[in-house]
Amino acid sequence: MSGAVIAMAASAGLVSLIVSFLVLKGGILDFPNARSSHSAPTPRGGGLGVLAGMGAGAIIASLFPLGAGALGGVLAVTLMFAFLGFLDDLFVLDERLKLAAFIIFCLAMVTAAGPVTRFGLTYELGFALPPLVGWIGSALFVFVVVNAVNFMDGSDGILAAVMIPAGIALALAGLAAGVMTSVITGVLLAASLAGFVLLNWPPAKLFAGDVGALGAGALYAGGALALVNHGFSGTLWLAPLLVLVFLADVLLTLLRRARHGRFSLSAHREHAYQRLIDSGWSHQAIALVYGGLTAVIGLTGLLAAQIMDGGVPLVFAVWVVVLTGLHVSVGRIVGR
Numbered sequence: 001m002s003g004a005v006i007a008m009a010a011s012a013g014l015v016s017l018i019v020s021f022l023v024l025k026g027g028i029l030d031f032p033n034a035r036s037s038h039s040a041p042t043p044r045g046g047g048l049g050v051l052a053g054m055g056a057g058a059i060i061a062s063l064f065p066l067g068a069g070a071l072g073g074v075l076a077v078t079l080m081f082a083f084l085g086f087l088d089d090l091f092v093l094d095e096r097l098k099l100a101a102f103i104i105f106c107l108a109m110v111t112a113a114g115p116v117t118r119f120g121l122t123y124e125l126g127f128a129l130p131p132l133v134g135w136i137g138s139a140l141f142v143f144v145v146v147n148a149v150n151f152m153d154g155s156d157g158i159l160a161a162v163m164i165p166a167g168i169a170l171a172l173a174g175l176a177a178g179v180m181t182s183v184i185t186g187v188l189l190a191a192s193l194a195g196f197v198l199l200n201w202p203p204a205k206l207f208a209g210d211v212g213a214l215g216a217g218a219l220y221a222g223g224a225l226a227l228v229n230h231g232f233s234g235t236l237w238l239a240p241l242l243v244l245v246f247l248a249d250v251l252l253t254l255l256r257r258a259r260h261g262r263f264s265l266s267a268h269r270e271h272a273y274q275r276l277i278d279s280g281w282s283h284q285a286i287a288l289v290y291g292g293l294t295a296v297i298g299l300t301g302l303l304a305a306q307i308m309d310g311g312v313p314l315v316f317a318v319w320v321v322v323l324t325g326l327h328v329s330v331g332r333i334v335g336r
Contacts, residue, residue, distance in 0.1 A: 003064075004060075004061065004064040004066060005171075005183075005187055007060045007064075008057040008058075008060045008061050008184065008187050008188065008191065009057070009187050009190070009191040010191075011053075011056045011057050011059075011060045012053040012054060012056055012057030012060075012187070012188050012191035012192045012195065013053060013191040013192065013194045013195040014053075014056075014195060015049075015052050015053045015055075015056035015057075015192075015195070016049045016050055016052060016053025016054075016056075016191070016192040016193070016194075016195030016196050017049065017053075017195035017196070017198055017199075018049070018052075018195075019048060019049035019052040019053070020046045020048075020049030020050070020195065020196045020198075020199050020206060021049075021199065022049075023043065023045045023046055023048050023049055023206065024043050024046070024199055024205060024206045042204060042205070042206070042207055043205070043206050043207065044089060044206070044207035044208070044209035045086075045089060045206075045207075045208075045209045045211060045212075046196050046199060046200060046206040046207055046208045046209065046212055047082065047085065047086075047196075047208040047209050047210070047211035047212020047213065047214075047215055047216075048086070048211060048212075049192075049195065049196050049212075050192045050193060050195075050196050050208065050212045050215060050216060051079070051082050051192075051211065051212070051215050052192075053188070053191065053192030053195050053196070054075070054078070054188045054189070054192045054215070054219065055075075057184075057187065057188040057191060057192065058071070058075055058184070058188060061184050061188075066180045066183075066184065067180050068180035068181040068183075068184050069181070070112055070113050070114065070181040070222075070226050071180070071181045071184055071185070072112075073108075073111070073112025073113070073222075074109065074112050074113055074181060074185060074219070074222035074223065074226065075219075075222075076112065077105055077108045077109045077112050077218060077222060078215055078218040078219045078222060079215075080105050080108065080218075081105050081146060081214040081215060081217070081218035082211050082212075082214055082215030082218070083211075084098065084101050084102075084105070084210075084214060085150075085209065085210030085211040085212070085213065085214035085215065086209075086210070086211040088210045089209040089210050089211055102143060102146070102147075103139075103143075105142075105218070106139040106140075106142040106143045106146075107135075107139050109139075109142045109218065109221060109222050109225065110135055110138040110139050110142065110225065112222060113138075113181070113222045113223075113225035113226040114138075114225065114226065114228075114229055115131070115134040115135045115137075115138040115225075116129060116134045116137055116138045116141075116225070116228050116229065116236065117129055117134050117229050118229070118236075119236065120236065121310050121313050122309045122310035123309055125310070138225055141221065141224075141225065141239065141240070142218070142221040142222070142225065144247065144250075145217055145220060145221040145224075145240075145243060145247070146214055146217035146218050146221055147217070147250070148217070148243070148246045148247050148249075148250040148251075149163070149213050149214075149216055149217030149220070149243070149246055150210060150213040150214055150217060151246075151250050151271070152246045152249060152250065152271065152273070153208055153212070153213040154271070154273070154274065155273050155274075155277060155283050155286050155287065156200060156201065156202035156203060156204035156283035156284070156287065157197060157200055157201045157202050157204065157283060157284065157286075157287035157291075158273065158283075158286060158287050158290055158291075159193070159200070159208055159212065159213060159216060160193040160194070160196060160197035160200060160201075160287075160291075161197075161287040161288065161290055161291030161294070162243065162245055162246055162290050162291055162294045163189060163190070163193055163216050163220065163243075164189075164190045164193050164194055164197070164291070165190075165291060165294045165295040165298055166189070166190075166220060166242045166243050166294055166298065167185075167186040167187070167188075167189035167190030167191075167193070167220065168186060168190045168298070169186070169238075169242045169298030169299075169301070169302060170182055170185065170186035170189070170220065170223050170224060170227070170242060171183045171184075171185075171186030171187045171190070172186075172302055173186075173227055173235065173238055173242075173302060173305070174186060174223070174226075174227055176302075176305070176306070177227060177230050177235060178230065179226055179227050179230045181222075181223060181226040181227075182223045182224070182226050182227040184223075185219050185220070185222060185223030185226070186223055188219065189216060189219050189220055189223070193216065196208065196212070201284075201287070202282065202283035202284040202287065203283070204283070220242075220243060224238070224239035224240075224242070225239065227239065234301075234304065234305045234309075234310070234311065234312025234313065235305075235312075237301075237312040237313045237315075237316045238301050238302075238305065238312055240316070241297060241298075241301045241312065241315070241316050241319065242294070242297070242298050242301065243294070244294075244297055244316075244319055244320070244323065245290050245293050245294045245297065245323065246290075248320070248323040248324070248327065249271050249272050249273065249327065250271070252272075252323075252324060252327045253270055253271050253272065253327075256270070256327075256331075257270060272326075272327055272330045273286050273290065275330055275331075275334045276330060276333070276334065278334065279333065279334040293323075297319050300315050300319075301315050301316070
């Protein structure tokens with residue numbers, strides 16, 4: 001097992017770095033606009049390196065008898081999301097077309113990873129979900145996670161800073177639950193982003209683009225969904241918990257905009273990280289804070305799952321309160 005993980009991680013990281021460097025030399029330039037957090041044209045499409053790393057790691061994984069039955073389907077749907085992002089990077093697709101594709105791909109991911117079948121707080125305290133509810137809820141989870149990751153990929157290093165610890169935590173949770181699909185997706189996600197971040201760390205020389213953000217979000221969502229119906233108590237809550245920093249920023253920002261009569265899913269510059277950058281915070285500080293919070297949240301979630309039945313929902317609730325408080329505090333810090 002350890003040899004397989006090392007081989008997967010090494011190949012994913014190395015291939016990601018090499019392909020990202022090649023993209024840097026011939027990538028499409030991302031020109032700053034009113035919503036951008038950068039001021040100079042910067043090559044994008046580094047997500048192609050991330051995808052190449054995922055593919056290389058997956059090939060290595062196929063050489064070992066790891067028993068990850070859902071992995072092929074999860075990777076296939078991840079590629080579909082990433083290809084949609086690649087087309088959007090090139091041509092800026094119609095929003096209605098993207099929404100239709102998202103819905104289809106989310107349902108495809110649920111088919112690959114399996115829908116949630118039970119809502120529970122502990123092993124005994126919970127209830128089975130009607131199949132339709134499980135399918136809709138699972139597809140909604142994929143939709144929200146993929147979009148949240150894409151929305152939050154707007155500052156140098158933030159995508160990797162959050163999704164690397166999230167991937168590591170997903171792999172550890174999968175190992176504890178015996179779900180190899182989650183182990184492999186977590187390792188591939190973390191390692192491929194580790195190769196890419198060497199060119200994306202502030203000041204970024206290369207951006208991931210939608211191809212990278214959608215691909216990373218989809219791979220995490222598929223691996224997390226595969227985990228939910230297996231193993232220890234609390235996996236239902238671990239799935240969103242490990243990326244709660246991104247989810248909280250997106251959802252709380254939407255609530256804030258709605259409260260001020262500006263509710264819209266269109267692009268804007270009102271996420272907490274954007275307001276902090278506008279107030280003088282550096283991209284590196286943003287990446288370190290968001291990544292550090294994700295690492296601590298993941299650690300507390302994993303420890304709670306091992307220590308106490310029902311501990312993960314409690315940890316989830318605590319972090320929702322903490323992140324809500326931090327989000328409110330950003331408004332006081334930046335004065336808007």
